[in-house]
Amino acid sequence: MCYEKELAAAKKAVSLAARLSQGVQKTLLQSEVWTKSDRTPVTAADFGSQALVSIVLERELQPETFSLVAEEETGELRKKGSEVFLEGITKLVKDTLASEESYADCPPLSTEDVLNAIDCGKSEGGCSGYHWVLDPIDGTRGFVRGEQYAVGLALLVEGKVVLGVMACPNLPLASVVCETDKSSKENVGCLFFATSGSGAYVQPLEGNSLPQKVGVSSNENLEEAKFLESYHKPIPLHSSIAKKLGITASPVRMDSQAKYAAVSRGDAEIYLRFTLSGHRETIWDHAPGFIITTEAGGVVCDAAGKSLDFSKGKYLAHKTGIIVTTKKLKPCVLKAVREAMEEEKLISETHNRNCTLSVYV
Ligand SMILES: Nc1ncnc2c1ncn2[C@@H]1O[C@H](COP(=O)(O)O)[C@@H](OP(=O)(O)O)[C@H]1O
Ligand SMILES: [Mg+2]
Ligand SMILES: [Mg+2]
Ligand SMILES: [Mg+2]
Known part of the structure; x- marks a missing residue:
């Protein structure tokens, strides 16, 4: 199946959500950043983007049953005291829909419609x-700092990711790692997409340029390889793996699934993600990046080398760590991961200390 209709709807939904988010990021105040019960940040853009994508997918596809697995919930928005925030989100969604010609005749949207869409x-x-x-x-942390973030949407069919679309509004159209291109600061905003068996593509988020096929790096010289990790606290295990691989460059730290996008177009060869023990990875943090990278010729696996399984509900079922790299480099990256993990355990036993890996402070 080619999922043509679904892809067109997903690209439209994600592009509009990116438009909404860009407007919010420009004027965001620290006082407008809420903290969720898991102590992570959330903004009007997170809620507005979710409402918008939900509304656009329903309007475009009019499915008999519509199933959406998404990050945000309305608990706090429905509480007394949130009325002004909710009005603001509703206005954002309305204005963004109104900016789209094909939605000019759509009925007005209430705050209740927005809550229901979320x-x-x-x-x-x-x-x-x-x-x-x-x-x-x-x-969202990157979004709040004015840096990298992504709007990521994927379609699961019978437990497999068959389609993914990702907007990276602040990602340069040229490589994000080699900043030799002076225009890269202005030339930003990428829309990546992939469907199963058809390859991965990128096009500018604005304008009508045709999509270009993307492919992972063909570099096999690890001395020249670049690796990506989350923006947060440096992970000792990541640096031991990089050292074992002979990578000389420092890691490039970046927020969001833009890291998958960067590997998919060959900006970097490796993205390592070892996180806090007990932290469960959610499927929305990986499904769009997973299909875009694999369709670009890359591999996404856990520390045991197994591909990720998106069929078990909203959490991924995988062994420690996520490794994103090229097919050529997979065997040596996995060997380095295994050796570094063994050593880490050895060190932690010797010193009788907890060897929990932590990305987040
Ligand atoms: N303690 C933790 N360990 C690992 N991932 C975490 C985490 N707390 C939050 N996250 C997830 O990491 C995502 C960001 O990844 P990255 O660090 O690569 O930018 C967050 O997505 P959101 O920003 O959508 O909430 C969130 O789902
Ligand atoms: Mg999020
Ligand atoms: Mg979040
Ligand atoms: Mg996320």
């Missing part, structure tokens, strides 16, 4: 049927 994202996913998977703003 609540559509409560699905649990699973191994049967169609499920859309959405991270309305991935890398």
Whole structure:
């Protein structure tokens, strides 16, 4: 199947959500950043983007049953005292829809419509049927700092990711790692997409330029390889792996699934993600990046070398760590991961200290 209709709807939804988010990022105040119960940040853009994608997918596809597995929920928005914030989100969604010619005749949108659209994202996913998977703003920390973030949307069919679209509004159209291109600061905003078996593509987020096929790096010289990691606290295990591989450059730190996009177009060869023990990775943090990278010729696996399984509900079922790299480099990266993990355990036993890996402070 080629999922042509679904891809067109997903690209439209994600592009509009990116437009909404860009407006919010420009004027965002620290006082407008809420903290969720897991102590992570959330903004009007996270809620607005989720409502918008939910509304656009329903309007475009009019599915008999619509299943969306998405990050945000309306609990706090429905509480007394949130009225002004909710009005603001509703205005953002309305204005963004109004900016799209094909929605000129659509009925007006109430705050309740916006809450209901966000609540559509409560699905649990699973191994049967169609499920859309959405991270309305991935890398909210980066978004708040004015840096990298992504709007990521994927489609799961019978537990497999078959389509992914990712907007990276602040990602240069040229390589993000080699900043030799002086125009790269202005020339930003990428829309990546992939469908199963058809390759991965990128096009500018604005304008009508044709999509270009992307492919992972063909570099096999690890001395020259570049590796990516989350923006947060440096991970000792990541540096031991890089050292074992003979990588000489310092890691490039970046927020969001833009890291997958960067590997998919060959900006870097490796993205390592070892996180806090006990932290469960959600499918919306990986599904769009997973299909874009694999369709670009890359591999995404856990520390045991197994591909990721998106069929078990909203959490990924995988062994420690996520490794994103090229097919050529996979065997040596996995060997270095295994050796570094063994050593880490050895050191931690010797010193009788907890060897928990932590990305986040
Ligand atoms: N303690 C933790 N360990 C690992 N990932 C975490 C985490 N707390 C939050 N995250 C996830 O990491 C994502 C950001 O990844 P990155 O660090 O690569 O930018 C967040 O996505 P959101 O920003 O969508 O909430 C969130 O889902
Ligand atoms: Mg996320
Ligand atoms: Mg998010
Ligand atoms: Mg979040």
